[in-house]
Amino acid sequence: MADLECRDLRRAYGEHVVLAGVNLTVPEGTLTAILGSSGSGKTTLLRIVIGFVAADGGTVSIGGTLVTDSGSVHVPPDRRAIGYVAQEGALFPHLTVAQNVAFGLPRAERKHGSRVGEALDLVGLDRRHADRRPHELSGGEQRRVALARALAPRPALVLLDEPFSGLDAALRGETRAAVLDALAAAGATAVLVTHDQAEALSMGREVAVLRDGQLVQTAAPDTLYRAPADLDLARFVGDAVVVSGEARGGTVVCTFGTLHVRGEAVMGPVDVMIRPEQIRVERTAVGAGVAARVVGLSFYGAETIVHLELAEGPRTAVNARTFDGAGAAAGEEVRLLVNGPVVTYPATDSKPDERGEAATPTAS
């Protein structure tokens, strides 16, 4: 019984509303990633859960125990038994690694006891590091020590505040894996706060997206990515190609032809959201699909983004994510096909150019 439950959390700084009624449930033993752009209130949410910031309204309970109820209950942070990994780690610079890890243990266990070694093993850190000082460790090692320190007292809930910020890509991947393994081994319930989509999608059993002080969608990563609740969300969790179309039950008719729709069947004018990796580039001027011209290529190593312009109509810009750029060159005439089902949203009547670079300027 160590699930986290937040009900209608509200917090404002003066006139500025940071959290406007957040409801969040994190099931026992799972990791939920809270994804939000900077200023979305995600750190405030974390700080309310741990007790560094008071809520204006709402409740927080951990494992069924009420720890925050605005106005009546405020359990101080040191009595919540929450493991906390701050940004940059926040290791105590005057203590060794072992002393850092032992910090939260009962006095008797600090010097004698196997817990420090166990915690270091848990995060995959060599026990030889125990006598070192934090500044003698690399960035990734520091984050692992911070996690070991948070896990040592066996907290039921662990909060991680952008735990991988400032690490380079290779170290980031490695440290992420170590953190996931350690959390799984400890069986702890965890909340991770991040602004990095890939990090949230790859680490969370569930991902909750915080926008303007509210959780707009809480879902499994693939659901969130493939069927986001609204168009803004679709653009936030990944790149999106958006064109307008006409829904006809299970299908939609748009520039790309007739496509299958994911989810409920609707009728009428819609916006069609296609992920760039769904678009297949065929190096032929005639045949199936819609005609387009290659404008340019962006090479990222593992993938290549092909920038395209539709040949007919208002020359809509479209990006396709490909393995190798489909061998196409700038200026080449190609045809585009769409793989898999697409997502539709009720058509927005706002001016199309406000919808982003890939939106379709409607002809009417």
Next chain:
Amino acid sequence: MRRRSARRRFSTPGGLLAACLVAALLVAAPVVVTVVQAAQGGFSVAGTAIGSTSTLTLLLHSIEVAAAATPICAVIGVGTAWFVERTTLPARRLWAVLVVAPLTIPPFVTSYAWANFGPSFQGFVGAAGIIAFSYYPIVFLLVAVALRGLDPALEETGRSLGLSGRGTFFRVVLPQLRPAIYGGMLLIVLDALVEFDAFVGLKFQTFSFDVYAQYQLGFSTSGAAALSLASIALCVVLLFGEARLRGHANYTRVSQGARRLVSRYELGRATVPVIVAMAAVVAISVGIPVGMLVRWFVESSHAALSSAGGNLTYLLPATLTSVEIGVAAAVLGLLLALPIAVAAVRHRGPVVTVLERTMYLSFALPDLVGAIALAYLASHWLHVLYGSFVLLVFAEAILFAPFAVVALRATFGQLERSLEESARSLGSGPLASFWRVTLPLARPGLVAALVLVFTFTLGDLSTTQVLLPVNLYTLGTEFYANSSTVAFAAAAPFAAVLIALAVGAAYLLMSRFGTVRALTSR
């Protein structure tokens, strides 16, 4: 309503607030007593005392000295700090000690030294000069901390936007130093307005002299108290004026990520002129008192040994008494300053700001008046303390506690909040977190605070003279007793011990002020 009260309780811990309140009340006690005394004297006494033309003239003298000396302090303080912290000036640590030393040399020693230069130095020039060259290290210490905290990327950005080195200094660096400079200048102005010890050797009369005369000649406590109303009013105006001036300025580093080491500017051809300028500052501020001391020693070796030799038997007891008072006052001053400093750094808000500013009310009274107020308080309410060692220690502690607050804030400001929060999340309560994390890291700041209160207590004359238990004598009182009777040779040994202690203190201050425990090397 419930929600509101819950949030307030949460934002500043009750225990901390209570400790701040006690400290502020203790520091404000002499001011309250003085106001009450002035009121008891009635409007006629107050009116006569304040209304006399001489009072106005003398108050004006004090204001003129403060106005002349404070800008000089700012310029010297910022300049020396820049050269020591940010350039390739040779022997920087030595320069730092020499530049800080004038603050720790007792002002009355400096005063007699300047007076020795002749009549022209015994007037306004001497008074303003002594203040300027004794107190600029306050600006130096605060600005040095601010300079160490600057993000080098800001200067680099300034240069990349086409500013010259000089332009970068004035448009990028200086604006960021503003809070440190204003803070230092405020302390100096407040101190200069009620300064008395630094002028004992001069013939220049200031506001404190007037108060002294009221008390000494007329034995009029209420007259002295009434006069002090003027300095109280001035002090309050300045305290809140500076708060307005500073406003919500927040110049702490905004950007995140690892910070590179601050680069130092090559002095190159400017090395010699800079060294000459630094040497000139040191020659005036340290050279004059030390030079005087040497001269007195030389003269004493020519003079009959009896006068000097006789006094040497007093040297050891005087030193011991001075150190005892200094250490006790430093510990007490630190305890008074700690809660306020923690609250000011970690729990800023209107209540904390008022309490913090209240600490500076110890500058509102001429030392003499504050001491008399405490004696009065003790004689009426706590007779056990009257004429006791404890009362003197208490008086010194509250007098110099604001400097301890400044020193502690400078260090606490360097500590990241996330360290304390991590400790809290690991199950340590607020006090345990402070004890296990904040204090160990802030140790240099604690040392700096102790040293400041210790040396100021050592260099205090007015308060000591009023409250010193009858059978005791200190380095300061012995020096003064001999100097005022022109027995300079006899005074020299006491001054020598004071200056030796001052140099040690300067070293500790230079290396500890505004720093956290160094952990980059084992």
